Amino acid sequence: MRLIGKQEIEDIAIGAALLGTGGGGDPYIGKLMALQAIEENGPIKLLSVDEVPDDALVVPSAMMGAPTVMIEKIPSGEEAIGAFKALQTYMGKEIYATMPIEAGGVNSLLPFVLAAQLGLPVIDADGMGRAFPELQMVTFYLDGVSATPMVLADEKGNNTVLNTINNVWAERIARSATIEMGGSVMLSIYPMDGKTVKQSAIHNILQLEEKIGQTIREAKLNNYDAVSEVLKLTNGYTLFKGKVTDIDRKTETGFARGIATIEGMENYQNEELYLKFQNEHLLAETKEKTLCMTPDLIAVLDSDTGMPITTEGLRYGARCVVVGLPCDAKWRTEKGIEATGPRYFGYDIDFVPVEELINKGEE
């Protein structure tokens, strides 16, 4: 058990933006919410997965909807509590702890807000090891855990309990309800026992986010190269260096899809990288070869500061380093690739791990 205070939250926010791979929403709002919650309720307990009893009920907490709505309609803080309590009542069992469902962006931090308010611990684990756009894209799903019963709650006090035949239906129904409820809601979802968390979740991910954040923050102070330190922490690779010269965005079926073109600099002069995204970065390729693809992680970092850049923050002229990080082994299984691989997102290629793509290039 560790206590999480304000500095830890600041660091986790930076790490979360990186593992958010461009999506997951700007962690800024989640960070300020967590800081206010700590100010009002004191530091938050963080448990490692081993500390969770096998029979304890664990319920991840997450936000669903448009990050752009959330930066305008800031949550009340009551939504998550409403969702949590409604699910507890529905299940008729005390909830032991909460945890993030994704390691990226705003959703890394929101469970801390809930935990601070209720005096519950947060578990150092998540269901993605990164950010993905759909509710069924979690490692729990790979192990057959049901997303439902789940509860969606808004700031007005409305909540909805969902029971669905599978997790894809949960995604569909929840998304329409979210729009009706104002475009941004809080979820209590994937209720599990401690044993399932141990088996299905990705462990120690908050700790990794904190270390990434700390590294980037300290790099700025001590003048060392943040990017290479981060790659050491994550076993990642530099894919490209350059500046953004074009961003082509369109909204399709409720998602911000697009392609960013990055013109090479330094060792990558006279090359162009195309970054394809659907909220998150999914594919990085040049004219000749693919460099990294989902479910491996692609992140864009500011060349100067090493700070992660979101897809919404990508802009003409931004100077950046594009990095590729291997995803958790759970995603590289057949079912994992089927759920989150390039073909799921409509790219007509087979998944090849980033380390193979990079090494092939060097031979």
Add this chain to the structure above:
Amino acid sequence: MTSYRIGIDVGGTHTDAVVLDEAYNVIAETKTPTSADVSSGIYNALKEVVASSNVPARDIDYAMLGTTHCTNAIVERKRLNKIAVIRIGAPATLAIKPLVGVPEDLKAILGKHMYIVRGGHEFDGREIIELDESDIYRIANEVKGKVDSIAVTSVFSPVTNEHEQRTSEILQEVLGDEVAISLSSEIGNVGLLERENATILNAAIVNVARTTANGFVNALKEEGIHAKVFFGQNDGTLMSVEYTVRYPILTIACGPTNSLRGASYLTNISDALVIDVGGTTTDIGVLTNSFPRQSSLAVEIGGVRTNFRMPDIMSVGLGGGTIIQLDEDNTFQIGPGSVGYRLTEEALIFGGNTLTTTDIVVALGKADLGDASRVSHLDTDLLEKIYAKMVNRLEEALDKMKTSAEPIPVILVGGGSILLPDTLKGASEVICPNNFGVANAIGSAISQVSGQIEKIFSMDELGRDKTIEKAKNMAQEEAIIAGADPDDLVIVDLEDVPLAYLTGNATRIRVKAAGSLKKTTLA
């Protein structure tokens, strides 16, 4: 009878003034030191430029001022209004209170009367809940006599500002015209906290703006000038005095903006990088269609994160007054200190005791200024090394602001541009126009009037092309209301960003239109 205009720009070091004729020819220009109180420097510049122009005072019809008064007030935390902050958003938004993340010293001044009231809208314009009008009445009575101005921010007011408008009506009903009201929908974009911060800063500097405006009008009157007065704003266009006093925050970055506009006008180039070398800093901006490229990210002012329209400017701590520290072993350090506006007293060539960047260029014979014999003792090799490093630092900054590897034209302006050579890495050409020293004052004088809108549209209703057309028309309407000539309008900025996860193709569109001042509105 010819009609003349005066343009004045207040910088950190110098206050520049020009008199232009109808065809925008420069009749007179002057550069005076910026005074500690800013205002007396403006009056000196005004007196000097009018006297040297030999233009009859009655023929001066317009006067444009770009000033740092408001910026200084925020940075120095001085002369700020007593304010109240009203956020319309409960039960949403309670998880982050107003001014969270703002520096403590500023919070202590501005956070004395903060309220979160029930109300606000959803992204699609539906009410979240009804506005709690009785609460607004209660707050109005509570702050009566205690505050000078009130910042009002409502959730999704960029989509619909109904609740902000209604709140403003109630506040006026109770408090009369004595208390200034700042509405967030008039100031910032989507992003509640940043827009609220900008609105709070705006409310805090209303009196500074009013005093500045009144002072300027009176100073003109004392010179017998009865001109129509405008203030420069961040986007390179003009505001009336009335609008400036309501929305002073929009003047905060007019200095660099004026330089960019002036540079464009003097060279007749619409797309270029502009380097404005001042006494303390060098500002680099990008001209796109003759207007400054706007920053799409949150911009910090005095440590406060805001999101209103600001030019994308990179400021490098290197100017004509930057101090060079020489150590005994012939190593050196450029800056970060600067003698600023005391350059003409402290630099070696002016008889002072401080080695500055200006001394370096004079010693190398690259500029003829002051008394060169006072720097003739310096070692030429060392001077060359220092000079190369100065230039290199600016070349690096220039490269970061560029949008492609293609060389592009670079325009040098500002009093310190003698610091730079006539070729620069990454530049297709380096142009230093006539009157470069007062480009900012010229930019202030030739500004146009603009209108801007930013709203969330549903693309499904009209389709993309028609929606954008509609947004353009709305921006043009705004420009016309602000005084632009309907026959001379151009769209100078258009940005559309789809909102993730929402159906109906909800898209945020920002459009800005600008045009020259309509003659009849100036009569």
